[in-house]
Amino acid sequence: MNxxxxxxxxxxxxxxxxxxxxxxxxxxxxxxxxxTAAIMRGFQTYFVTQIIDVSPHITIKDETRRPTAQAAELxxxxxxxxxxxxxxxxxxxxxxxxxxxxxxxxxxxxVAAAPVLQAQSLLxxxxxxxxxxxxxxxxxxxxxxxxxxxxxxxxxxxxxxRSANGIIVGEALxxxxxxxxxxxxxxxxxxxxxxxxxxxxxxRTGIQAVDQGHGFxxxxxxxVLADRPNVVNQILIRLADVTQAEPMxxxxxxxxxxxxxxxxxxxxxxxxxxxxxNAIMFSVTGAILLVAAFGIYNVISTVVIEKTRDIAILxxxxxTEGDIQLLFLVQGIVAGLLGALVGCVLGALMIEGLALIxxxxxxxxxxxxFLLDRDWRLYLxxxxxxxxxxxxxxVIPARRASRLDPVQVVRGAA
Amino acid sequence: MPPLxxxxxxxxRLPEGPVLVRDINLTLRAGEFIAVTGPSGSGKSSLLYxxxxxxxxxxxHVLLEGKDTARLPAAELAALRLxxxxxxxxxxxxxxxxxxxxxxxxxxRRRGLLRxxxxxxRAMGLLDAFGLAPAAQKLPEQLSGGMRQRCAIARxxxxxxxxxxxxxxxxxxxxxxxxxxxxxxxxxxxxEGCAVVVVTHDAALAARASxxxxxxxxxxxxxxxxx
Numbered sequence: 319m320n321x322x323x324x325x326x327x328x329x330x331x332x333x334x335x336x337x338x339x340x341x342x343x344x345x346x347x348x349x350x351x352x353x354t355a356a357i358m359r360g361f362q363t364y365f366v367t368q369i370i371d372v373s374p375h376i377t378i379k380d381e382t383r384r385p386t387a388q389a390a391e392l393x394x395x396x397x398x399x400x401x402x403x404x405x406x407x408x409x410x411x412x413x414x415x416x417x418x419x420x421x422x423x424x425x426x427x428x429v430a431a432a433p434v435l436q437a438q439s440l441l442x443x444x445x446x447x448x449x450x451x452x453x454x455x456x457x458x459x460x461x462x463x464x465x466x467x468x469x470x471x472x473x474x475x476x477x478x479x480r481s482a483n484g485i486i487v488g489e490a491l492x493x494x495x496x497x498x499x500x501x502x503x504x505x506x507x508x509x510x511x512x513x514x515x516x517x518x519x520x521x522r523t524g525i526q527a528v529d530q531g532h533g534f535x536x537x538x539x540x541x542v543l544a545d546r547p548n549v550v551n552q553i554l555i556r557l558a559d560v561t562q563a564e565p566m567x568x569x570x571x572x573x574x575x576x577x578x579x580x581x582x583x584x585x586x587x588x589x590x591x592x593x594x595x596n597a598i599m600f601s602v603t604g605a606i607l608l609v610a611a612f613g614i615y616n617v618i619s620t621v622v623i624e625k626t627r628d629i630a631i632l633x634x635x636x637x638t639e640g641d642i643q644l645l646f647l648v649q650g651i652v653a654g655l656l657g658a659l660v661g662c663v664l665g666a667l668m669i670e671g672l673a674l675i676x677x678x679x680x681x682x683x684x685x686x687x688f689l690l691d692r693d694w695r696l697y698l699x700x701x702x703x704x705x706x707x708x709x710x711x712x713v714i715p716a717r718r719a720s721r722l723d724p725v726q727v728v729r730g731a732a
Numbered sequence: 733m734p735p736l737x738x739x740x741x742x743x744x745r746l747p748e749g750p751v752l753v754r755d756i757n758l759t760l761r762a763g764e765f766i767a768v769t770g771p772s773g774s775g776k777s778s779l780l781y782x783x784x785x786x787x788x789x790x791x792x793h794v795l796l797e798g799k800d801t802a803r804l805p806a807a808e809l810a811a812l813r814l815x816x817x818x819x820x821x822x823x824x825x826x827x828x829x830x831x832x833x834x835x836x837x838x839x840x841r842r843r844g845l846l847r848x849x850x851x852x853x854r855a856m857g858l859l860d861a862f863g864l865a866p867a868a869q870k871l872p873e874q875l876s877g878g879m880r881q882r883c884a885i886a887r888x889x890x891x892x893x894x895x896x897x898x899x900x901x902x903x904x905x906x907x908x909x910x911x912x913x914x915x916x917x918x919x920x921x922x923x924e925g926c927a928v929v930v931v932t933h934d935a936a937l938a939a940r941a942s943x944x945x946x947x948x949x950x951x952x953x954x955x956x957x958x959x
Binding site: 321324329627631632635636638641 | 777781784786787806807810811812813814815817819821823825827828829830834838839841842843887891899
């Protein structure tokens with residue numbers, strides 16, 4: 319094996335310039351792969367962390383995924399039952415037995431749950447009306463499922479308890495209404511109930527839709543405003559292990575029957591975009607590697623043609639076809655390995671270069687630069703692909719070399 | 733004890749039809765120095781490749797030390813070439829990227845019986861025997877024609893073969909160097925008990941062999957001991 323490596327080195331150094339070009343090709347492919355993957359993965363990881371941080375991991379809603387089964391269908395599961403013209407019963411919407419369900423959830427390991435009532439309302443201050451979603455919450459529980467407290471720029475969740483009918487509004491919403499801390503606004507529910515509420519806090523999440531159209535109040539206050547006493551229409555859940563969100567959601571839905579959505583289901587559209595992004599990234603960098611592989615194929619082919627005499631003499635000396643094939647495969651793999659090594663260094667440099675770029679924009683979340691993922695597994699993956707591409711590229715010329723008939727070569731050279 | 737090499741009714745024809753050699757029967761014994769002569773195109777080289785297991789006969793058998801090679805797989809033929817045979821061609825076929833010493837080391841390292849310093853000593857000993865010790869670290873392009881051919885012979889002898897097969901080994905050499913190469917072959921047969929088969933069309937050199945086989949149109953026309 320050492321001998322084959324020595325022979326391979328001798329043959330490759332003979333075509334040094336051409337070898338360097340193909341090694342550079344592989345290196346660029348690897349480097350671009352690493353750099354683009356770092357950008358994409360960095361952004362995606364940031365995005366997912368944001369979702370996980372801001373929104374609950376699991377949301378239980380006051381709906382069912384499918385219409386509830388009719389008694390007749392339940393009684394005859396195998397029978398041909400067709401129920402026509404079902405008249406829905408008029409009942410108060412909301413999660414039934416919410417308090418009991420929250421208690422069950424809280425008894426589970428690594429689960430925090432908080433009941434809320436989300437209701438539409440019209441906030442009115444002077445002559446200005448702004449429609450907003452008012453979320454009624456219990457501060458002690460809510461604190462454990464949401465990060466809203468860390469986004470507060472004035473007041474705390476507990477301040478809701480300190481005044482009758484306190485409300486916390488988004489900063490942008492306050493601007494739209496033209497109110498400040500301590501001012502009193504009127505909240506109007508769709509059913510006509512009007513409540514005077516005092517601004518006891520403000521928050522800024524950086525997400526415009528939330529900052530402009532959201533308010534928080536105590537659960538009891540929201541229930542009074544919506545005229546839905548003791549009703550809860552969502553239970554928010556946060557898990558210690560976020561990866562368990564989807565199976566846990568399915569388990570809860572199976573148990574309670576209420577529609578239960580994990581953060582993955584709620585952000586399915588974004589996650590799908592990520593899949594497409596990754597597919598594009600892999601095809602582009604794959605194309606670079608493919609071109610580089612052709613370069614390697616070219617070098618090895620040239621070496622094989624140039625080295626017919628050497629191949630012939632090695633065979634006459636007693637090298638087998640397998641030896642010869644391996645000799646040229648090794649050359650391809652060595653070129654791939656060199657390319658991968660140089661590419662990893664280049665990729666690391668590119669990442670550090672990208673990290674220096676500032677966009678000069680001031681987005682609400684404060685990101686004026688690339689979010690980069692410096693994961694060593696990316697280097698490993700890129701190197702692995704490069705080696706495989708190089709090995710595949712050298713298989714064909716290596717086979718051709720191994721089949722060379724020494725007699726014909728020796729005759730021709732004599 | 734079986735003869736070193738035996739050809740029994742060996743015929744080789746190309747797929748397109750022409751016959752290179754026909755019905756060759758030849759027995760080689762250790763210590764023999766055989767010159768194969770004949771006009772151009774008489775099948776001298778073809779016969780040599782068949783005897784050297786580089787080519788397979790269309791009909792007949794080649795036996796090396798009593799072992800029929802007709803049905804052996806390519807890898808086993810390669811192993812036999814590595815251990816028992818040594819080739820010298822008209823062109824030296826030294827690998828251009830490697831020094832004289834490394835070229836001689838290639839077959840030794842491939843066989844793997846000798847390693848490290850022992851392999852080096854063996855290769856240096858061979859180079860020294862042919863007056864190449866001072867040139868051991870030189871590349872083939874830095875050597876003269878005669879030195880290259882002597883280096884190629886040293887490489888052929890690297891694994892202590894029982895049989896040396898040489899195809900016009902002096903074709904590219906002046907008469908002094910050609911005589912030196914034949915001296916080496918004569919010495920090998922005398923002192924090492926090696927058998928040597930040399931294809932040549934130089935009658936003066938052929939006269940120095942112990943046996944002479946003359947080929948005409950792929951058939952042995954005469955086979956006689958001489959000198």
